[in-house]
Amino acid sequence: MTTPHLLNDLDTLLADAGKQHGLPAYRVKQVRRWLFEGRAESWDAMSNLPKPLRSKLAEELPLWSTSVARHTAADDGTEKLLLALDGGGRIECVLLREKVRRGAAAAGSVRRTMCISTQVGCGMGCVFCASGLDGVERNLSRGEIIEQVLRLQHRMAPDERLSHLVIMGMGEPLANLDNLLAALADISSAEGLGISGRRITISTVGLPAAIRRLAREAPQYRLAISLHAPNDELRNRIVPVNDKIGIEAIMAAADEFYTVSGRRLTFEYVLLDEINDRPEHAHQLVRLLRERNALLNVIPYNPVAGLPYRTPSREAQQEFERVLTDGGVPVKFRHRKGDKINAACGQLRRSTPAEATPLVIPAPSGSESLGN
Incomplete structure (x- = not known):
């Protein structure tokens, strides 16, 4: 069975995890805050979640793909x-x-x-x-x-x-x-x-x-x-x-x-x-x-x-x-x-410099836009 990517359906998967583990709604909100505001890089970094819960969630729902x-x-x-x-x-x-x-x-x-x-x-x-x-x-x-x-x-x-x-x-x-x-x-x-x-x-x-x-x-x-x-x-x-x-x-x-x-x-x-x-x-x-x-x-x-x-x-x-x-x-x-x-507009590519030509991304030139 393929492990779901949490971020593909964040609210549904967190709600399902909450039901499975009997979690109050505020726990689900805490996870969202950790991801977007707290910039947590792992379940273990979410320090206000109980440690046993962090371990279970790490097994069931990997944060990153x-x-x-x-x-x-x-x-x-x-x-x-x-x-x-x-x-x-x-x-x-x-x-x-x-x-x-x-x-x-x-x-x-x-x-x-x-x-x-x-x-x-x-x-x-x-x-x-x-x-x-x-x-x-x-x-x-x-x-x-x-x-x-x-x-x-x-x-x-x-x-x-x-x-x-x-x-x-x-x-x-x-x-x-x-x-x-x-x-x-x-x-x-x-x-x-x-x-x-x-x-x-x-x-x-x-x-x-x-x-x-x-x-x-x-x-x-x-x-x-x-x-x-x-x-x-x-x-x-x-x-x-x-x-x-x-x-x-x-x-x-x-x-x-x-x-x-x-x-x-x-x-x-x-x-x-x-x-x-x-x-x-x-x-x-x-x-x-x-x-x-x-x-x-x-x-x-x-x-x-x-x-x-x-x-x-x-x-x-x-x-x-x-x-x-x-x-x-x-x-x-x-x-x-x-x-x-090689991060400027037009230079981005899916390789390392040793593997192929560079790739690039745009740089901001104002409050409104960058470009391809």
């Missing part, structure tokens, strides 16, 4: 975990720390953002991204998504609190929407981390039907669309799945999400030298975005070993930004964080 295969830290405060999954497979997740510079009250404080994965690998095929180099193996379960957040919390000091959560790691989040929404409901609830939906950003390459479903079921979250090109001809080359979708359909679904949620849209754009970084591309983006309530997050390419793409020159970046700004499009260039440990 992953193990930390590798922990890497950078001098900018970024930390990355490579997690080995039960039954095989590996994923990466990232904790980013960034000093807040805007606003008198916030100046000098630190924003802590977690970037988590939703699939083992990725099937979208973006040509510049390490996460999809080996294709997609499977969706992550509800519990495996939650577990990344709890594992990263173990890397935080007791006085550190999560500021933002971005679903921008390995995989296409909207291709695993059932498990993702269930996991986010646990994470964001008052009995979880209590993080507001406006501080959670879901990134997608642009799956119109799933975007519309998100608008119906979970408009409290922020939406970021990884655009990467201003026209279908170019996007078909950079993001092959676009050939079956098209920018027009993506923008129509994004407009529906905005109408329902009222939240400003974010579009992500990885800038590739001499591919999508020309002034004419910026002018096309102006025509696409200027009438929309949208922010364009531009990410100068983070190199991936084994791929031929390059970061545009500083001059090309400045000209690209000038055209967008003059055209009235709010734009933010995201500075790199975590690139020294």
Whole structure:
């Protein structure tokens, strides 16, 4: 008989354990608090539970289905975990720390953002991204998504609190929407981390039907669309799945999400030298975005070993930004964080450096979003 993963159905499994052992309801709540607030790494760490009970629960309900295969830290405060999954497979997740510079009250404080994965690998095929180099193996379960957040919390000091959560790691989040929404409901609830939906950003390459479903079921979250090109001809080359979708359909679904949620849209754009970084591309983006309530997050390419793409020159970046700004499009260039440990946008992958090319996760560039 397979041992259930506690985090896959936390409330039901805790309630069943409570009935089996004759526990009062407050004991069940204590376990939840230990996991999300107390950051307990084992049943034995839950010191206000009777010791015999801790031993029984440790046998019946293992807390974790992953193990930390590798922990890497950078001098900018970024930390990355490579997690080995039960039954095989590996994923990466990232904790980013960034000093807040805007606003008198916030100046000098630190924003802590977690970037988590939703699939083992990725099937979208973006040509510049390490996460999809080996294709997609499977969706992550509800519990495996939650577990990344709890594992990263173990890397935080007791006085550190999560500021933002971005679903921008390995995989296409909207291709695993059932498990993702269930996991986010646990994470964001008052009995979880209590993080507001406006501080959670879901990134997608642009799956119109799933975007519309998100608008119906979970408009409290922020939406970021990884655009990467201003026209279908170019996007078909950079993001092959676009050939079956098209920018027009993506923008129509994004407009529906905005109408329902009222939240400003974010579009992500990885800038590739001499591919999508020309002034004419910026002018096309102006025509696409200027009438929309949208922010364009531009990410100068983070190199991936084994791929031929390059970061545009500083001059090309400045000209690209000038055209967008003059055209009235709010734009933010995201500075790199975590690139020294292959934890920047586009670098995440399911391997150790000795085994293959790097993988990457995004770095926060503001209170609203990061990106794939």
